[in-house]
Amino acid sequence: MKKRVQSEIDFLSKLLDESSVINKSHVCCSNLPHFKAIVEIMKQEKDVIAVQKVFMLKQDDKTNRFEVDVVSRNGACWIKAKAMKPEAIQSIFQGNGTFGTKSIVDIAQQLVECASQHYHHFKSPQCVFWFTKGVTEDVAEELNDMGVMVKGKIVDSDTPLQNESIEINLEPITIANLDVTSLIVMVSSVTNGGAHYNFDNEILQTQAEEERKEASLPAINQFLNGKKMIVTQTAWEKFMGILEVIGGDSERQRAQELLQKVTIVENSPSERSKKLKLGPKIKQHHIDIFGTGDQYKASTLTANQAIVRAAAEQGIEFSVFLHPARALTEQKQTL
Incomplete structure (x- = not known):
């Protein structure tokens, strides 16, 4: 976004240098008011994780790019910002816009459809239109009928809309899917009282x-509280293979204790996860593990951000709980 703002400023500065005068039309056509609106929204919203985020929208056998101005509530809320005057929005809404101009309804339809294709924890994100200069009642009612929440004041009224405060109702996740990295972090010596040891290996020392600065397990245990824990057959076998080679006695003991608390399930990846293309970052075992979590409507605990990003780049966004990467350290620790 900074680059876009700077580009607009450079353009207006160039006009000023060349003509000594910037016409009102130049400023009106600038995107700076829109960027200002986005910044205002970011200041007021909670847990903003992305700005001007592009998502892929599939329509009629075609895939187009759709940009969401602000993604907040850790991904549960998608916001489109509008800094236009309500009179102008109303005019376009009534079909008086110039040729090729999309109305609010057209954009809202794309927003809702795109959100339905990118679930956040197995539910479409809440779609919001935020009008920083207000909106007419006609437009607000039409958007509400489409399932789009509206923020902004009705013109000629000092009363904000009833849904001025964005409320996101998420159904709680009841199942947690543990991948190899999360199994390791839960039994590792370094996360179970062994962070005070020294290590010759730079990665382990780091x-x-x-871990001494911020322990990993408290946040993980809080997330797991009250949830059923599942582990795919593939994840458990890979984990045990690693444990047999480099695990210490205490780490192996913790693994056996953990086994009593989890349910081993067969690999049963969801249909959408099977569409992922294999490559350097996505292997079949990733599909088996993350896809099975997807099938069970479970959030997958993982330190593997690369696979999460790679899947998202192909349009598959898994429900995940990310945690720091940790290794099995018991055999490497020294005082």
């Missing part, structure tokens, strides 16, 4: 230092 992990120990990070």
